Amino acid sequence: MSFTDAQLSAWLAAFLWPFIRVVALFSSAPILSARQFPVRMRVALALFITVMIVPTLPQPPVVDVFSHAAFLIMLQQILIGVAMGFVLQMVFGALVFCGQISAYSMGLGFASMIDPQNGTQVPVVSQYYVILATLMFLLLNGHLTLIEMVVDSFHTLPVATDGISRNGYYELVAWGSQLFINGLLMALPIIGVLLLVNLGMGVVMRAAPQLNIFAIGFPITIILGLMVMAVTLPNMLALFSDMLDDSFQMIRDTLLIVR
Numbered sequence: 001m002s003f004t005d006a007q008l009s010a011w012l013a014a015f016l017w018p019f020i021r022v023v024a025l026f027s028s029a030p031i032l033s034a035r036q037f038p039v040r041m042r043v044a045l046a047l048f049i050t051v052m053i054v055p056t057l058p059q060p061p062v063v064d065v066f067s068h069a070a071f072l073i074m075l076q077q078i079l080i081g082v083a084m085g086f087v088l089q090m091v092f093g094a095l096v097f098c099g100q101i102s103a104y105s106m107g108l109g110f111a112s113m114i115d116p117q118n119g120t121q122v123p124v125v126s127q128y129y130v131i132l133a134t135l136m137f138l139l140l141n142g143h144l145t146l147i148e149m150v151v152d153s154f155h156t157l158p159v160a161t162d163g164i165s166r167n168g169y170y171e172l173v174a175w176g177s178q179l180f181i182n183g184l185l186m187a188l189p190i191i192g193v194l195l196l197v198n199l200g201m202g203v204v205m206r207a208a209p210q211l212n213i214f215a216i217g218f219p220i221t222i223i224l225g226l227m228v229m230a231v232t233l234p235n236m237l238a239l240f241s242d243m244l245d246d247s248f249q250m251i252r253d254t255l256l257i258v259r
Contacts, residue, residue: 013060013070017077017159019050024081025150030092031134031143033085053151060159069161076163080153083164083172087251088146090179091243095133097183098236099126102190106225107218125229132233133240142244149251171254175247182243189232190225197221 023046026032032042063069103123122130137143157163164172201217 012065013063014057015050015054016065017060017073018054018057018154019046020074021077021081021153021159022046022050022150024078025085025146026081028082028085028089029146030085030088031137032146049147053154056151057154058158061161072161073159076161077159080157080163081150083169084146084150084153084251086172087175087247088244090176091182091240091247092130092133093179094182094186094243095129095240096122096126097179098186099123099129101183101187102225102229105187105191105194105221107221108225129236132237136237136240137244140241140244145248149248152252168254171250175250175254178243178246182239186232186236186239190228193224193228194221197224 023043026042026046031037032045061069061073063073100123103125106125108123108125197220198217201220
């Protein structure tokens with residue numbers, strides 16, 4: 001039994017291009033791209049998924065894997081995978097932004113810890129929201145939807161030298177504004193309550209200057225902030241679920257449609 005170079009190149013290309021797209025997605029998507037998730041396990045998971053889905057994918061273009069066209073194809077697969085993960089990262093980034101605003105308003109900006117998702121220091125309030133969002137993401141089978149989405153992407157955006165359109169990239173950049181919009185929307189109840197508290201503290205200080213407003217106001221703002229967090233937590237998780245639905249819909253309608 002003998003194989004020609006063309007056959008070997010075709011078999012390698014049929015496996016290599018999907019593997020690159022899946023690895024790029026796992027390297028940029030939430031949870032899977034966390035530093036606590038070992039790189040070897042990430043690559044092994046991408047390898048396993050690629051082996052499972054290759055028989056169901058459209059036939060890739062016949063090009064030499066070491067040619068100029070192959071480099072363009074590889075670049076497109078990386079961009080598609082990273083773009084899909086970027087959209088979901090903006091959802092989790094909105095929670096981090098909400099936690100930062102809330103922590104600074106409550107006076108807990110000094111209480112920071114390492115975020116296992118990105119390896120950076122964030123306020124403990126942000127870390128609390130991220131942990132809850134991670135559990136809810138897994139509870140809603142977001143990881144399964146993510147895998148299903150990358151498999152469907154090979155049918156809507158087949159392996160080729162061209163990928164996401166220019167308008168798709170523009171809309172992807174515009175989607176970054178959702179981080180600030182949704183983050184501020186989730187933090188508005190805490191901001192509003194603490195703003196009223198600070199106004200009341202200002203009135204009390206003018207009426208009774210002998211009071212130590214820092215000793216009184218600091219614990220009050222923290223306690224009220226935690227109470228508002230507990231009251232608004234169900235609505236925040238519901239908003240996070242809606243943000244996930246919008247992000248998946250945005251990927252399907254904007255990035256993964258044939259143009």
